[in-house]
Amino acid sequence: MPAPRLAVFIVFVFNGAVFGSWAARVPALAAQVGASAGTLGLALLGASTGLALTAPFAARACAAFGARRVVLASGVASAFVLPVLALAASPVQLGLALFLLGSSIAALDVSMNIAAVSVIRELDRPLMPQFHAGFSFGGLLGSLGAALAAWGGWTPLPHFLLAAALSLVVLALCCRAVPGGSGERHREQAAGPNPTVLRRPVLWLLAGIAFCSAIAEGASADWSALFLVRERGMGEAAAAAAYAVFSVTMACARLAGEPAQRRWGPYGLLTRGAVVAAVGLASAVLIPVPATGYLGFALAGLGLAFAFPVIMDLAGDAGRRADGTGGERELGLVTTVAYTGFLAGPPIVGGLAQLSSLTASLGFVTCVCVLIVPTVWFAARSRRRELAATRPESAPARP
Numbered sequence: 167m168p169a170p171r172l173a174v175f176i177v178f179v180f181n182g183a184v185f186g187s188w189a190a191r192v193p194a195l196a197a198q199v200g201a202s203a204g205t206l207g208l209a210l211l212g213a214s215t216g217l218a219l220t221a222p223f224a225a226r227a228c229a230a231f232g233a234r235r236v237v238l239a240s241g242v243a244s245a246f247v248l249p250v251l252a253l254a255a256s257p258v259q260l261g262l263a264l265f266l267l268g269s270s271i272a273a274l275d276v277s278m279n280i281a282a283v284s285v286i287r288e289l290d291r292p293l294m295p296q297f298h299a300g301f302s303f304g305g306l307l308g309s310l311g312a313a314l315a316a317w318g319g320w321t322p323l324p325h326f327l328l329a330a331a332l333s334l335v336v337l338a339l340c341c342r343a344v345p346g347g348s349g350e351r352h353r354e355q356a357a358g359p360n361p362t363v364l365r366r367p368v369l370w371l372l373a374g375i376a377f378c379s380a381i382a383e384g385a386s387a388d389w390s391a392l393f394l395v396r397e398r399g400m401g402e403a404a405a406a407a408a409y410a411v412f413s414v415t416m417a418c419a420r421l422a423g424e425p426a427q428r429r430w431g432p433y434g435l436l437t438r439g440a441v442v443a444a445v446g447l448a449s450a451v452l453i454p455v456p457a458t459g460y461l462g463f464a465l466a467g468l469g470l471a472f473a474f475p476v477i478m479d480l481a482g483d484a485g486r487r488a489d490g491t492g493g494e495r496e497l498g499l500v501t502t503v504a505y506t507g508f509l510a511g512p513p514i515v516g517g518l519a520q521l522s523s524l525t526a527s528l529g530f531v532t533c534v535c536v537l538i539v540p541t542v543w544f545a546a547r548s549r550r551r552e553l554a555a556t557r558p559e560s561a562p563a564r565p
Contacts, residue, residue: 168339170284170288170343171293172340172343173341173342174285174297177274178278178297178300180241180333181301182303182307183311183329183333184245184304184308185271185304185305186307186308186310186312187248187308187312187325187329188312188326189305190308190309191316191325191326192206194316194321195251195322198252198254199254199259201260205257208257208261209258209260209261209264210261210264212261212263212264212268213265213267214505214509215268216264216265216266216268217268217269217271217272217275217505217509218505220269220270220273221272221275221501221502221505222502223273224236224272224273224275224277225276225498225501227277229494233278233284234342234344236274236276236277237274237277237281237341238337238344240270240271240273241337242334242337243266244270244333245331245333246330247267249323249327249330250266251263251264252327277346278344279297280482280493281344281346282294282478283482283483286479292423292424292427292428292432292479294475294478294479295421295422295426295427295471296420296424298423298474298475299420302417306414306417308329311329312325363495363499364499368484368545368549369481369499370503371544371548372480372481372484372500372545373503374503375473375477375538375545376474376477376500377504377507378535378541379470379474379477379507379535380505380507380511381508382470382531382535383473384507385528386412386463386466386470386531387409388512389515390408390450391408391409392405392524393459393525393528394408396524399456400456407460408463411463413467419472427472427476432479433542435476436472436477436538436542437543439473440469440536440538442465443468443535444532445465445469446463446468446469447462447465447528448529448532449465450462450463450528451525451532473538477504480549481493481496482496482497484549484552485497515528515530518530
């Protein structure tokens with residue numbers, strides 16, 4: 167049985183691989199159900215809706231039953247729902263299947279982050295970026311598998327059946343080592359809304375940072391290739407490489423997240439990352455040289471690499487109780503708002519592009535990255551105030 171740290175890392179890879187497997191087969195799924203561009207967009211909205219609606223309930227489930235059980239249940243659900251996508255015969259059926267898959271992925275996402283927080287507390291090391299690097303590399307692995315399946319002439323059904331079978335084997339090998347095997351001592355605490363969480367400014371500020379980074383990350387992933395084709399005159403094959411540059415840079419940067427976070431601290435790393443991402447997107451938008459687009463989106467991947475994992479780390483720390491447990495609801499709140507950013511980002515950017523141009527819409531995304539900087543400052547100040555308010559007045563001053 168693997169160590170808890172390795173087990174959680176494998177779960178992150180597994181989640182990324184499931185996501186990459188179906189996302190890369192969207193063209194085949196669209197042809198299978200006969201979806202136009204418009205109806206396909208509505209069907210894909212099912213996955214985003216499932217993500218946003220399920221996250222808060224997944225957090226409560228982790229608080230009540232433990233992260234390990236939710237990881238297992240949601241992982242098995244993801245594996246079983248994946249082949250259902252290949253059975254869809256209409257855009258409506260595809261949208262419903264994507265809603266189920268988005269819901270299971272959201273539950274897995276929340277529970278694996280809670281399990282990662284447990285490992286971080288146990289080892290006292292800022293490992294969250296490395297765990298999220300596992301998700302990034304898992305997405306690349308799933309996309310590669312999908313490309314090989316498509317190249318070999320496989321339809322989505324046998325491809326997804328094989329992916330589901332491998333997923334179940336991986337879960338069986340590692341799930342017992344995932345931490346978080348028990349829920350709260352008093353299960354009634356896990357029921358109903360927690361007003362304390364909703365009234366904490368630091369959590370809403372962290373959620374705002376996650377929302378902005380989700381818009382920027384989604385825009386870079388969804389619109390980079392189209393921007394280089396329409397605004398810079400690149401061919402489709404060359405422009406498609408921009409997303410690969412963005413993704414690989416993000417994945418590799420996350421591997422170096424621990425020393426970076428030790429050097430600059432979580433808030434300093436968030437600030438520097440936002441500045442780098444803004445500079446990268448601004449370069450791609452303002453410098454009318456096609457090759458600069460690659461550098462710009464690489465810098466965007468580098469700057470945004472640490473946003474989501476560091477925010478998850480800070481949200482878990484904000485919910486830590488005296489006995490070393492807690493953080494489930496805090497992670498659920500921040501994750502829900504972040505998914506809302508992924509949900510709202512594409513129509514916002516697309517609408518601005520329709521009204522003006524892709525250059526203007528990506529310029530708006532650059533401003534969103536800049537907005538992260540003051541929000542990080544306010545979040546750090548709010549957290550310091552919380553810690554000062556909970557510090558015992560009679561505690562002796564440090565020499």
